[in-house]
Amino acid sequence: MSLNFFTLLQLPETFIIDLKKLDQNYQNLQKEIHPDRFASLADEEKIASIKKAAQVNDAYQTLKSPIRRAEYLLHLHGINIHDEKYTAVPQDFLMQQMEWREELETHKQNKEALEKLANDIQKNKSEMLNQLPEYFESKNNLNSAIKVTRELNFIEKIEQHINDALIEII
Template identity: 35%
Template sequence: MNFSCDYFELFGCPINYKIDLVLLDKRYHELQSKFHPDRYMRESLHEQRLAVQYVSFVNQAYAELKSPLFRAKYLLSLQSINFSDETHIVHDPLFLMEQIELREKLADIRETDQVSVALEKLKEDASLRYTEIQEMFEGQYNKNDFQVAFDSLAKMQFVSKFLDEIERLEEELDDF
């Protein structure tokens, strides 16, 4: 059990923004099976604790690499660039205006005749934008332009939160 390896090494993936999610899932299940605490019930208390710690490490690594947003944050952390949601400010006025417009559309969506259609369209547009920003991040990261990639990460955070808001509204509307 190696707690000092990076998450990509743990799952046998190259250090890259674009990863093979099928391989990630396969390796995750293999590691879960190999180090599941139930398999260590007959081992020493020390080895039982290590198995629990290792499974926790595997779970954390899997969650970080599975999420496009968390994977981007993790990649930058490997370059000693730590992203803090509270302290980073997006300075792109066009992007900020776009975010204001999207939030206004979301706020007005209940007033439309076709709420579910309008919500689905808004979600589709936001998802497309999220994918575009991810592709920008990947290109910037691959060019070692980490500061610009850091700005793209902040934009990803904005759009990810917006998609979460859409999802919450969908759940709320489904309850009625």
């Protein structure tokens, strides 16, 4: 069984984490377990070192991203937000998402319009991210955390589509 990412990186199991401490703990762990330090040892020890380094990297990337961190916290509560039972999205968010996609398609070749859309979506994303700490602190509000985390996943996808469209323009 793999070690809890928060435990691995010596952080409290909360949504709000100290990112500087995350970076510092990650760097310290990487120095300890870097595969180059085990180059002269037996193959088993090298493989173990590589696996540990991969686990530390995975933990770091997960905890560094607020959306991945929210997903992981939900996972620790036994919730997989990609499970079928959590796929329902509120009607108003569905409509918002359709509007964003329509706007993206309409302005695919317009850099300024795409940047404005990206800004609008970023504001929306920030507001949603600001709600998550409260939902996780009061553990009885995990349904709201699930809803917001799923919506943030959708937002992340449309942001990627906008970035792709901006790259196409350049």
